Amino acid sequence: MSQSSKSVCxxxxxxxxxxxxxxxxxxxxxxxxxxxxxxxxxxxEAFIKLWDNCKKVILERAKGFLCTVANNLFLNxxxxxxxxxxxxxxxxKHKNIESPDYVMEEKEFMDKLQNAIADLSDGxxxxxxxNRIDKKTYxxxxxxxxxxxxxxxxxxxxxxKQLRKLVKNI
Amino acid sequence: MLNDKENTYLAKWLNDDLSFEELEELKQLPEYNEYKxxxxxxxxxxxxxxxxxxxxxxxxxxxxxxxxxxVINLKPVVYTIAAAASIILIIGIFFNKVTxxxxxxxxxxxxxxxxxxxxxxxxxxxxxxxxxxxxxRKINLLGEAHFKVSTGTNFTVTTKLxxxxxxxxxxxxxxxxxxxxxxxxxxKVKVSTYDNQQKVLQKGEGVFLKNNQLTEETVSGNEPxxxxxxxxxxxxxxxxxxxxxxxxxxxVFKRNQIDQKQxxxxxxxxxxxxxALESVLVPMGVDYVVNGSNIxxxxx
Numbered sequence: 001m002s003q004s005s006k007s008v009c010x011x012x013x014x015x016x017x018x019x020x021x022x023x024x025x026x027x028x029x030x031x032x033x034x035x036x037x038x039x040x041x042x043x044x045e046a047f048i049k050l051w052d053n054c055k056k057v058i059l060e061r062a063k064g065f066l067c068t069v070a071n072n073l074f075l076n077x078x079x080x081x082x083x084x085x086x087x088x089x090x091x092x093k094h095k096n097i098e099s100p101d102y103v104m105e106e107k108e109f110m111d112k113l114q115n116a117i118a119d120l121s122d123g124x125x126x127x128x129x130x131n132r133i134d135k136k137t138y139x140x141x142x143x144x145x146x147x148x149x150x151x152x153x154x155x156x157x158x159x160x161k162q163l164r165k166l167v168k169n170i
Numbered sequence: 171m172l173n174d175k176e177n178t179y180l181a182k183w184l185n186d187d188l189s190f191e192e193l194e195e196l197k198q199l200p201e202y203n204e205y206k207x208x209x210x211x212x213x214x215x216x217x218x219x220x221x222x223x224x225x226x227x228x229x230x231x232x233x234x235x236x237x238x239x240x241v242i243n244l245k246p247v248v249y250t251i252a253a254a255a256s257i258i259l260i261i262g263i264f265f266n267k268v269t270x271x272x273x274x275x276x277x278x279x280x281x282x283x284x285x286x287x288x289x290x291x292x293x294x295x296x297x298x299x300x301x302x303x304x305x306x307r308k309i310n311l312l313g314e315a316h317f318k319v320s321t322g323t324n325f326t327v328t329t330k331l332x333x334x335x336x337x338x339x340x341x342x343x344x345x346x347x348x349x350x351x352x353x354x355x356x357x358k359v360k361v362s363t364y365d366n367q368q369k370v371l372q373k374g375e376g377v378f379l380k381n382n383q384l385t386e387e388t389v390s391g392n393e394p395x396x397x398x399x400x401x402x403x404x405x406x407x408x409x410x411x412x413x414x415x416x417x418x419x420x421x422v423f424k425r426n427q428i429d430q431k432q433x434x435x436x437x438x439x440x441x442x443x444x445x446a447l448e449s450v451l452v453p454m455g456v457d458y459v460v461n462g463s464n465i466x467x468x469x470x
Contacts, residue, residue, distance in 0.1 A: 015226065023220045036218045044229045051233050113211045131184065132212045138185060156181035164204050 008062055009054035017062050018047055024134060025066050028144060029074050031129040032122050038077065046070040067144040109167070116166035124159035127152055180205065266300040272313075274420045275440075277396075282307075285320040291344075291396050292417040314344040316394050319357075331379060332363040341371070342394040349410055350379040353389040395437065402437040411438075411450055419443045424466040428456055 006013050022043060030039035046069040050057060057065045117125060130136045130144070138156070142149045182188050183196055196202055270290060272278045278290040284304045290296055294313020307325040318340045319325045327334040329345035332352070339357025344350070352361045353376035361377055362368045367384045369377050376389040395402045401414050409430035412423050418440045432454060438446035451458055451467070459466045
């Protein structure tokens with residue numbers, strides 16, 4: 001494995017890291033805690049820790065370091081809210097049949113789905129949302145969470161199954 | 171095939187990893203449409219908006235914010251000082267020294283902790299350890315002194331020019347500038363110089379340093395003449411005699427007009443300056459003018 005000669009201690013490198021990973025780390029925490037402010041704080045804390053430890057962290061490991069630190073920081077903050085993602089608009093599959101009933105039904109479904117996501121276990125939710133919303137591959141998620149790809153697949157599978165159950169029961 | 175419990179077919183489906191057959195099988199499942207609906211519905215969700223630049227600015231601001239001044243607790247410093255003080259105290263107890271000093275024209279009789287007695291001649295200094303001295307009898311001497319040593323462990327006198335070791339005896343040491351004389355009046359005395367010359371003296375024997383060589387001499391009497399208030403010299407440079415006069419009487423000689431290398435044999439007493447000056451200077455052919463404590467010398 002070749003090591004990059006760039007050091008995390010150089011500010012341009014650090015800035016680039018921030019621009020590349022900040023949102024992913026913020027979302028990663030957000031999918032756990034559902035609090036935008038808290039997620040933002042944890043993410044910034046993680047970057048500050050990265051800066052403080054810049055001599056010990058090689059560039060290739062920076063992302064993993066950020067995720068691990070962010071995760072630990074999050075675990076230290078016990079309280080967290082329910083995760084409520086906003087949805088942009090109600091899906092409109094068939095533009096021709098925009099009956100008020102249909103709109104109502106779709107609205108109802110989206111609300112149910114929103115609640116169902118909130119009720120997923122933290123582990124399932126973070127993996128599922130990182131994949132579905134942030135479009136992270138299973139490999140990337142495994143790396144971020146420091147778990148195996150197999151475990152990620154398992155969580156994806158169970159998360160979808162669970163969502164279906166929750167949406168149906170509510 | 172899809173019913174296998176270990177099979178994460180939904181994860182594969184979401185990742186477009188299913189084979190054609192598996193996909194067809196999945197589509198046959200009654201739940202398929204519900205899964206499809208959920209997955210489609212999820213595409214409308216989004217994470218909260220994120221602005222990189224303001225966030226970066228805040229983070230960098232936190233990194234470069236000057237660190238708050240550290241509060242250093244005073245206590246450890248107090249403990250450190252206390253510890254240092256006790257160490258100094260302990261060292262002080264172990265290394266504390268007793269010093270006896272005589273000025274010009276003074277003599278002093280000292281009794282040491284082991285009962286040995288020392289008579290210090292004028293302008294001399296004697297030091298020894300204050301504590302635990304009796305078990306390790308060591309003395310530093312600058313000047314001239316007569317020792318009567320009680321029997322016991324080794325008794326060592328260290329001077330500028332040599333070291334004197336005895337067990338129990340009487341002896342006199344004269345350690346002045348360029349002059350080193352040890353006279354033994356009783357028992358045995360071992361004299362060693364720092365260039366490793368050694369001499370063991372019996373009663374009535376003495377040594378002095380002549381051109382850095384230990385030279386023997388004979389000693390008469392039971393104690394040094396200075397204790398009777400007299401100094402006796404035997405072929406000694408005039409300079410040393412004048413030094414001794416300065417030590418016994420509070421005077422200073424102006425010597426630049428005379429030859430101090432002439433050898434003097436004779437003596438002077440400590441009672442009367444005029445008689446002492448006469449007895450030393452007249453035989454040497456030196457005139458003197460007394461002016462207070464300053465005495466100017468000139469050749470006749």
